[in-house]
Structures are given as C-alpha cells and as structure tokens.
Amino acid sequence: MTATQTLQVGLVSFGYAGRTFHAPLLQATPGLQLAAVASSQAEAVNTVLGADVSVVPDAAALLALPLDLIVIASPNDTHHPLARDALMAGKAVVIDKPMALDLTEATELVALAARQQRLLSVFHNRRWDGDFLSAAALLQNGRLGRVVQAALYFDRFRPEVRQRWRESAAPGGGLWADLGPHLLDQALQLFGPPVTLQCELASQRDGAVADDWFQARLGYASGLRVLLQASTLAALPGPRFELHGTLGSLRIWGLDGQEDALKAGQRPDPARLAQWGRHPGHAELALPQAGTPAELQPPQSLALQQGDYTRYYAGLRDALLGLAANPVPPAEALAVMQLLDLGRASAKAGHALPVTGLAIPESAMPAAT
Structure with a gap:
C-alpha cells in the first residue's frame, strides 16, 4: 500500500452500529472508501449511503470482493466467526466492541491475525x-x-x-x-x-x-x-x-x-x-x-x-498505510x-x-x- 492509496472498505451489517457509526464515519474519512455493504436491506443502504455503494447479500459475498478492510458491525455472537473468515480471506479487520463473546474467542482471533499478518482492531470509539x-x-x-x-x-x-x-x-x-x-x-x-x-x-x-x-x-x-x-x-x-x-x-x-x-x-x-x-x-x-x-x-x-470519532478511522487508515500505530x-x-x-x-x-x-x-x- 502507498500513502496516496484509497483503501477499499466493506461493512458487514447495516443495523444500528453499522448505520449510525461505521458507515458515516468511514465516508467522512479521507483515504477510505466504503465500497460495499453486506445487508439484506439493499434499498435502505442505497437510500442512506448512495448508489455508489454496492450491496451484497451476505458476508461471504463481501469477502469475495477486492477489499482492503472489513468492518464487522453485526450482532456480538457473530464477531468471532465473521472476523475469522475475513482474516482467513486475507483482509484487515475492524470489529465493533466487544471484540468477541469471551476471552477465548478473542485470543483465537489475535493469534490468527498474527499468523495471517493482517491488522486487527476493535472500535473502542469512546476514547474519542x-x-x-x-x-x-x-x-x-x-x-x-x-x-x-x-x-x-x-x-x-x-x-x-x-x-x-x-x-x-x-x-x-x-x-x-x-x-x-x-x-x-x-x-x-x-x-x-x-x-x-x-x-x-x-x-x-x-x-x-x-x-x-x-x-x-x-x-x-x-x-x-x-x-x-x-x-x-x-x-x-x-x-x-x-x-x-x-x-x-x-x-x-x-x-x-x-x-x-x-x-x-x-x-x-x-x-x-x-x-x-x-x-x-x-x-x-x-x-x-x-x-x-x-x-x-x-x-x-x-x-x-x-x-471526534473520525480520529479512530483516520488512525486506522494510517496504520494500514504503515504511517502510524x-x-x-x-x-x-x-x-x-x-x-x-x-x-x-x-x-x-x-x-x-x-x-x-x-x-x-x-x-x-x-x-x-
């Protein structure tokens, strides 16, 4: 990745967290492009986000796309399996809090991210x-x-x-x-x-x-x-x-x-x-x-x-580009x-x-x- 590259992002779920936090913050962060959303609400997604955002039916279809980052904003009990699949597909991953259902699941994801050499981060937005x-x-x-x-x-x-x-x-x-x-x-x-x-x-x-x-x-x-x-x-x-x-x-x-x-x-x-x-x-x-x-x-x-919650995604963008932690x-x-x-x-x-x-x-x- 280069410092001038626009990173392509996919969002899993257009429920409360995806619609309220992640989608607008991603769209407000220079250098990140929300390219696709996995959701059964295609009309609602396009009405809110615009027709330029592709809508696919599920996470599997999202992972098949040429995306740099997958953001998981689905219910808590899906965080571990979805993050695991995204890391296995070679994607960087952001998970809405909590990271997983328990420490065992979370530890497995951290180990997998290290093996796959992919960035893994959690959206603890209240730091901002x-x-x-x-x-x-x-x-x-x-x-x-x-x-x-x-x-x-x-x-x-x-x-x-x-x-x-x-x-x-x-x-x-x-x-x-x-x-x-x-x-x-x-x-x-x-x-x-x-x-x-x-x-x-x-x-x-x-x-x-x-x-x-x-x-x-x-x-x-x-x-x-x-x-x-x-x-x-x-x-x-x-x-x-x-x-x-x-x-x-x-x-x-x-x-x-x-x-x-x-x-x-x-x-x-x-x-x-x-x-x-x-x-x-x-x-x-x-x-x-x-x-x-x-x-x-x-x-x-x-x-x-x-x-300023956009500071999280600006920092994440820079981390993916090798410019920051x-x-x-x-x-x-x-x-x-x-x-x-x-x-x-x-x-x-x-x-x-x-x-x-x-x-x-x-x-x-x-x-x-």
Whole structure:
C-alpha cells in the first residue's frame, strides 16, 4: 500500500452500529472508501449511503470482493466467526466492541491475525468522546494531584424492554456486554490495569430478560478505587465522570453528543471538523486557592474538549498505510475482554476477584488535544 492509496472498505451489517457509526464515519474519512455493504436491506443502504455503494447479500459475498478492510458491525455472537473468515480471506479487520463473546474467542482471533499478518482492531470509539479527552488531559497535567477515587457513569432512561438482540438473553446480549466495554476501556486508558475487580449485574426493568444495570469496582495497588456503573432507569442521570484527587476534584455532566448527532443524520465534514463533536454538557473543577491548600476556590467551569470519532478511522487508515500505530491494538482489546469475563465470574461468585496478567502500555492513553 502507498500513502496516496484509497483503501477499499466493506461493512458487514447495516443495523444500528453499522448505520449510525461505521458507515458515516468511514465516508467522512479521507483515504477510505466504503465500497460495499453486506445487508439484506439493499434499498435502505442505497437510500442512506448512495448508489455508489454496492450491496451484497451476505458476508461471504463481501469477502469475495477486492477489499482492503472489513468492518464487522453485526450482532456480538457473530464477531468471532465473521472476523475469522475475513482474516482467513486475507483482509484487515475492524470489529465493533466487544471484540468477541469471551476471552477465548478473542485470543483465537489475535493469534490468527498474527499468523495471517493482517491488522486487527476493535472500535473502542469512546476514547474519542470529548468528556473522556477532557478527563485524560486533566490527569496528564496533574492538576488533580494523586487521584484516589473515580467514578465513570453511563446513565440512560429506557424503561421499555425492546425486542432486539442487545436486550435479549442470547449470548452477547445485556448491558454488561454493551456498555461494559466502553467503561472498562476508558478506565484502563485513564488509570491502567487494576489488581481487583468486583462486579454486580442486575435486571431491573419490568420484563427484562438480560442484565440492564451493572456496577463494577476496580481496585488498584496505589489505593485508587474506580467505580463503573451503567443503568437503563436513570431519569435523573448523575455525572458522566467524577474524579477526586489530593489537589482537587472534577465532575463532568452529560454524554458526548456525537452518537445523537449521527442518529439525527448529521455527518462530520473533513473540511469543517471544528464544527463537529462539541460536547453538550459541562464540567466543574474545584482546586485549592493559591498558597492555601486547605481552602478551595469557588468551583470553576472547565471547557470540554471536542470529541471526534473520525480520529479512530483516520488512525486506522494510517496504520494500514504503515504511517502510524494501530489506534486500538489487539492487546488492549484483549484486556477489556479479560475484564468482561472476570466481571461475569465476580457477579456469579458474589465477591471481588484478583486481576492477573493484564498489562496496558502507558502510551495507550490518547494524547490530549
């Protein structure tokens, strides 16, 4: 591949993830061309994406095309077999989170990608949320001092159980598999590997057949404690991020707005990215007064950074062209899978479990912008 080459991309599935995230982001990334989609909804695909995008009936037909990259946005229980087939066909592969149903499946894919000498990456897009980037920047510049307590929340109010695979009792369903990867990945990027994990899973809504609430507590050798929590019955959501350190505290309110913008049909324009990803929430920062660490200044407003999910696909393009590192390398995705499995085991056992063999490079944290 050359640095000026336009890479041909195929997308498996035009469901929620494919239609809302992957298709528009691929089309907004210079150097990538969404050439084909595997879907039974040919008319819907062409209506949304245009007639220039070919539609084929299934993944097998997609893999027969001369494509450089296959993006898998299908239900979670299909990730492993589809990624395996794509790697065997000599394609580079992106998998929507979670990477697979469990660590065993994920490890098999990483080994296969190494044997095939093909790039494998996982779409952990919440690394490019404006709130996450703002929290990361504050940690990097040390303004909070040594962080001793943190909480990451993903609150929603969705009281009706919908008939879809994400909320089913089938393998890959449930909120832990859906939002757990986001919060675990963000915690690993911000704080590194924990030494213990305790997880609770619950089904709280009337008629729920899969977990729709979770709380995970990560313990660190430094004494840091990190709470991860997601809910479908939070009509009054709490903060998205809450960090407390020896020099002050940070609270960030509101979810990054990129998903809602994409759902509404808005698209990032490569020529006007300054207009994209503005966070609709707000942040409060409490720091000591100069010279009097025991007395706090009045809480000050902190400007939130802009999010930009296109940075994932721009990084992936550059990785395929040999110009940059994989934006989400397999080792980091495996760490998330290990904690997902451990969380299920902890919930079943009813107590905290030790985390062993987890290592995330310090360079994993996205650079502040």
